[in-house]
Amino acid sequence: MSRTVVLHGQTDLGRRREENEDNFITVSGLWGTPSRALAGAIDGVGGYEGGAEAALIAKETIEEYLQHFSFGAPLQLLKEAAIAANNKIFEQRREHATLGRMSCVLSVAVLDADKEMMYIAHVGDSRGYVYRNGSMLKITRDHSSVGMKEDSGYLTEAEAMQHPRRNEISKMAGEQFLDAEDSNNYFDIAEHSFLPEDIALFCSDGLTDLVTQAQMAEILSAPGSLQLKTQQLIDKANELGGKDNITVVLATYTAAKKPGRKRTKEAIEVPIATPSYESNDIMPAMNTSSAKKKIKLLPVIIAFIVGFLMNWTGTRSFFATKEPPAPVPDTIAVPLDSLPVVDSARLRQLDTLINATDTIYRDSVRRNALQGY
Known part of the structure; x- marks a missing residue:
């Protein structure tokens, strides 16, 4: 004014x-x-x-x-x-x-x-x-x-x-x-x-x-x-x-008065304008296709982080330093009076299966066999 x-x-x-x-x-x-x-x-x-x-x-x-x-x-x-x-x-x-x-x-x-x-x-x-x-x-x-x-x-x-x-x-x-x-x-x-x-x-x-x-x-x-x-x-x-x-x-002369702001108790919705950037703006233009890919991957990343935090107790040992497992002996001493009676043909099939199984599980497989598998 x-x-x-x-x-x-x-x-x-x-x-x-x-x-x-x-x-x-x-x-x-x-x-x-x-x-x-x-x-x-x-x-x-x-x-x-x-x-x-x-x-x-x-x-x-x-x-x-x-x-x-x-x-x-x-x-x-x-x-x-x-x-x-x-x-x-x-x-x-x-x-x-x-x-x-x-x-x-x-x-x-x-x-x-x-x-x-x-x-x-x-x-x-x-x-x-x-x-x-x-x-x-x-x-x-x-x-x-x-x-x-x-x-x-x-x-x-x-x-x-x-x-x-x-x-x-x-x-x-x-x-x-x-x-x-x-x-x-x-x-x-x-x-x-x-x-x-x-x-x-x-x-x-x-x-x-x-x-x-x-x-x-x-x-x-x-x-x-x-x-x-x-x-x-x-x-x-x-x-x-x-x-x-x-x-x-x-x-x-008098100074021009600035218009006062009206106060109201009602909530006022203020639209938020999305900024647009021209080629000469300070912020460079964003690659549209790259942005869309990042947006699609965002839910997956969030779900992974949430799941990881929820299972932290059970999975934290995964990150701990592990000592190598103790070697499993090839033979186990078992009292003869405790051995069950097993068919010889059945034992041969079990031996074949044991040989094909990873050495980490041999002990448990053999024990199951001796107990009547």
């Missing part, structure tokens, strides 16, 4: 802005597969004309590119899509003088539940997180001096959130034309694990400037749908001031 990635995205104007320059991506069933999805947050750079247009161009270009091209490694395809979005924004800057500084920042990912992986393209100070086992894992790095100091531990999260230069960024999509080689140093192209029950979070700095990771984890750990959690994160940012546009995208 294929796993299904569930998505929800939402953007909010905030409390102080008059225009929303944020945008987001939520594409379910990427490449016709429910286990794959495209998700991300895009933030038009505030203070410059065309921030909202740049965010929209990035959204449409990345979505169209990844839905049109499906052959290749996801990470490579995402990288190409990010380059295409960057260059399209750059071209718009050159064509329109009023949009000369239009740009955006983004964190976008291809999610693959079957492989339990996500593939990320990132530039600027939008962020990507993974909520796992009660904790938030930051999977992107801010392209800003303050963000780098926070990631390195030089600044605490609270210090970075209050820093006056927090929103000064060093990289933005659309600032320069990129080819395939340049993008390796400009965009952060990476991959990260995406496990069952994880919640992937992509957001603009309108959320992270105000809501701590601990507060995010508290909301994401509570029961409720992704839609509810998304709204709660936005509400929290607005509650803390809502000084910028707020964009939140959440994604998750």
Whole structure:
């Protein structure tokens, strides 16, 4: 059973802005597969004309590119899509003088539940997180001096959130034309694990400037749908001031359940299949005629063994070492008064018979004769 990635995205104007320059991506069933999805947050750079247009161009270009091209490694395809979005924004800057500084920042990912992986393209100070086992894992790095100091531990999260230069960024999509080689140093192209029950979070700095990771984890750990959690994160940012546009995208999936076995008290007959061996099997083929002969001889062999065991007492002496029999004397001394009267012709016939009999039986034959045979 294929796993299904569930998505929800939402953007909010905030409390102080008059225009929303944020945008987001939520594409379910990427490449016709429910286990794959495209998700991300895009933030038009505030203070410059065309921030909202740049965010929209990035959204449409990345979505169209990844839905049109499906052959290749996801990470490579995402990288190409990010380059295409960057260059399209750059071209718009050159064509329109009023949009000369239009740009955006983004964190976008291809999610693959079957492989339990996500593939990320990132530039600027939008962020990507993974909520796992009660904790938030930051999977992107801010392209800003303050963000780098926070990631390195030089600044605490609270210090970075209050820093006056927090929103000064060093990289933005659309600032320069990129080819395939340049993008390796400009965009952060990476991959990260995406496990069952994880919640992937992509957001603009309108959320992270105000809501701590601990507060995010508290909301994401509570029961409720992704839609509810998304709204709660936005509400929290607005509650803390809502000084910028707020964009939140959440994604998750559950592990496929294995079908359970049914238990029954009734006996179940299980047919036993007779294995068949082909010519390339490990066990060589058996000669059929030879096998039949062996099967016919089997009862005879068994009967012989059983009979032998049953008569072991009487036959064990057969296997014992025998001494040669004592020689039988040719004549036997018999008292004359004990001899019966025998006809002479009868004795001659007996002598003939005795001579023809094996010497082992002479004694008994002669004794029988003398006793009146």
